[in-house]
Amino acid sequence: MAVSVKDVARVAGVSAGTVSNALNHPERVAEETVERVRAAIRELGYVRNDAARQLRAGRSRSVGLIVLDMRNPFYADVARGADARAERDGLSVLVSDSARDHGRERRLVDLFAEQRASGVIATPLTDDLAPFEALARHGVPVVLVDHEGDSDGLSTVSVDDRKGGRLAVERLLARGCRRIAFVGGPRDLRQVRDRFEGARRAVAEAPGAALERIDIDDLTVDHGRAAGERLLRRSERPDGLFAANDLVAVGLLQALTMTGDVRVPGDIALVGYDDIDFAASTVVPLTSVRQPAELLGATAIELLGRAPGEHVRFEPEVIGRATA
Amino acid sequence: MAVSVKDVARVAGVSAGTVSNALNHPERVAEETVERVRAAIRELGYVRNDAARQLRAGRSRSVGLIVLDMRNPFYADVARGADARAERDGLSVLVSDSARDHGRERRLVDLFAEQRASGVIATPLTDDLAPFEALARHGVPVVLVDHEGDSDGLSTVSVDDRKGGRLAVERLLARGCRRIAFVGGPRDLRQVRDRFEGARRAVAEAPGAALERIDIDDLTVDHGRAAGERLLRRSERPDGLFAANDLVAVGLLQALTMTGDVRVPGDIALVGYDDIDFAASTVVPLTSVRQPAELLGATAIELLGRAPGEHVRFEPEVIGRATA
């Protein structure tokens, strides 16, 4: 059933080696022969077997991209950026979702290791980089995205999240907010930790300002809205909110504006994180800390081709809209 | 550099075949030997070469999922559903984005063909199913998602989009809307076409109701908002809007509510499509036609394992919220 080079060779009246050359190095083969091989391929409906090709080459032509959460548009943008850049190098990007599950992350790393991927780009779940270091030691280039690693077998592309946290809070402080709350979680997620840390420092430097921490279990719209509703029932409310990402911010915004007795930003100002497409489109357009998502993805692909251990860091930027 | 079964075999003092058996059929190998092999694997840091394994097996353990637009949370949900179901069968789902580009779609189909994927699940770009039919003819099971195909080498999982369009408009009609507009595009996208067609029929059956068509180039928040802004500048406005998907609906809603002189649903009612997470969280919670996204994904994986040519169709459902 399976058509192989040998069959093509027979029909074209040449050897298997020549078929391979006609396909991969047409300049080494007489024009007329190339044509004959092409015809045979069409006739038989031959499709190259990538497994055999890879086995010989020792390495595949695809790079794995492991994201924390496919539903977060931020990662979709990272994927887009990577995809676009990879196309130029003749690589394919295959995205997979760790869904914030350690087991799943591990399995995906193993999968790409076994596939001898050309590279793996990942947003790691926690600080436990062991699986990725192992991967790198096995010769698969690894680039961590959105992670400020220090491990030197690995390259990283990141955005300074502490600075982002600081910028967000400084924006709130500049508006006059003094009772600031950070809404995010889970706490062991590095992004959450660093953004909070940046916020903490900014508040510490501002006389008279206080920072409260509101924990949620997941960075989703639903959890954000639930947190917002809890906030509404309190007598003493913060006057400035910093959400760990835009999904949470969107949820908060919904809850706060729903009843109509809290005005945003009048009573409570709000800053989100990621500047996803939706941010510009919320009830009150969302002020957010922007990360250059597509650029992160594209840069990650570039780093795959270079020596490991390179660290590129981008600067976040506040996109001021109406909520703060 | 590369560690192979042979190296493991040497260290464990057995033959290559035994190493393979220890890995894949431990019950055929003496317990003590399995242990010795395991130890050797750990010692050498052996990682199985999937290319070789596949070459022998003739088939890979991963299924490709080709989506129209990674940024649309609907597809993220489909991917989630597929992923969860695939895990049980020991398959991995690799997602790739055709980004509504024909060339890209073609390249991805070729890629999965060459990889001899266990299956391909795709949301096809247009009605041109030739590439997918070719794939199926080569023995790769193909399931089209969100497509009501009739081609019988292919299985499909779909949601009745015409019915969805009808339901959406009936909802608007029931509220008393009579000047209804459909906002969507591009016209050759099957989803757009069918949803419009359903809307058209529903309007045709309602005495005194008229349907207008507002074309946009892309089903995104931005295009929706632009359409909404154009709408605001008109003197004669529709009293009911049906958006081809929720992203567009969110954009429309933004534009309409921004200025404050149009009330939703008072002046203009609105129904979206897909019921993405965000839908519940918009300024005015969005009424939307729900498709069981995760179920679509899971079902697609199941169909991969069955005989080709099976067609499963789900029913859409209106989720009534505040906009209509």
Next chain:
DNA sequence: CTTTCGCTTTGAAACGATTTAATGAATCGT
């Protein structure tokens, strides 16, 4: 007329895992 050069093409050897039939060793029943 021989030598040399350049261009095509070939045949065989990899790549690394799995499988098959065959072999050897141990256990069993009678």
Next chain:
DNA sequence: ACGATTCATTAAATCGTTTCAAAGCGAAAG
């Protein structure tokens, strides 16, 4: 104690492609 039956292991074949050294062959050079 002997053939029959398990059980564990092995050696060799195989999957389909690419590569590399070698060979074929006609034309140009001497």
